[in-house]
Amino acid sequence: MTSMGLPTAAGREVETTREWEPLPGDLVVWMLILLEVTTFALMFVAFTWMRSLHPDIFHTGQQHLHPVAGLINTLALLTASALVAQGVVANRADRQRQACRWLWAALAAALIYVVVKCWEYGQLGGAGLSLRDNHFFMAYFLITGFHLLHVILGMGFLWVMAGKLFRGGYGQDNALGLESGASYWHMVDLIWILLFPILYVIR
Amino acid sequence: MLVTIGGFLLAEGSLSPWVAGLILILTIIKGRIIVVHFMELGGRRHILGHAMNLYCPLVAILVWVILFL
Secondary structure (H helix, E strand, O other): OEEEEEEOOOOOEEEEEEOOOOOOOOHHHHHHHHHHHHHHHHHHHHHHHHHHHOHHHHHHHHHOOOHHHHHHHHHHHHHHHHHHHHHHHHHHOOOHHHHHHHHHHHHHHHHHHHHHHHHHHHHHHHOOOOOOOOHHHHHHHHHHHHHHHHHHHHHHHHHHHHHHHHOOOOEOOEOHHHHHHHHHHHHHHHHHHHHHHHHHHOO | OHHHHHHHHHOOOOOOHHHHHHHHHHHHHHHHHHHHHHOOOOOOOOHHHHHHHHHHHHHHHHHHHHHHO
16 A cells, blocks of 8 residues: 545645555556457457357367467567566666667567467468358457557567667656556467467367 | 466367366466566556456456356
């Protein structure tokens, strides 16, 4: 619990307690994060519900996926998230150049995800599969494509934040933007943590 | 990462509800690690923080219920 002074009509400050503790980063970004994860939750539930209606189509469709590629993507995104977290910690310790290097490393890990995901799409496209084929592939391409867009946007944020860190734009007392961008990136990772077992693993 | 690989290996072949449930529990654990340690929401009193902490468990339970009940 943190306390804050509030002026009274008599001009004296009264100690009171704030019910909610501040979140890392900007509150508006957190509201966006909540909106995004809710959207993906609805997609996951819809995917699962469609699978319960068409189990054979979904089972056959899953055979075309590359679960090892999905595993590599999971490890890449988890690594990127850990590296981003290290960048935030380094910035708090007033080591902006080190934080910049952590974010560059996170970008490299995220790039692995993008390359593998594009390879997957290429493999499926080469096999003549697209989102027009059946319910499974429509759901698969929509969900993973939507997530890929979020990953690319997150990579853009990381790029901008790394550049700002390099120029000394953040600091111990000026980390709102960095923490907001980091929180967005962790959201992207959190969504994939659910996406991978639902689409790839559980049959 | 070990949790991810473990869940992946568990899923070789077709899944019983119990194995799928175990994989979803492992997913919840991974999600909690991300929310508590990476997002730094552990121990914070905020409604959005509580919502994020509930996200993975709720989705996992919904998925399991739809698939197996």
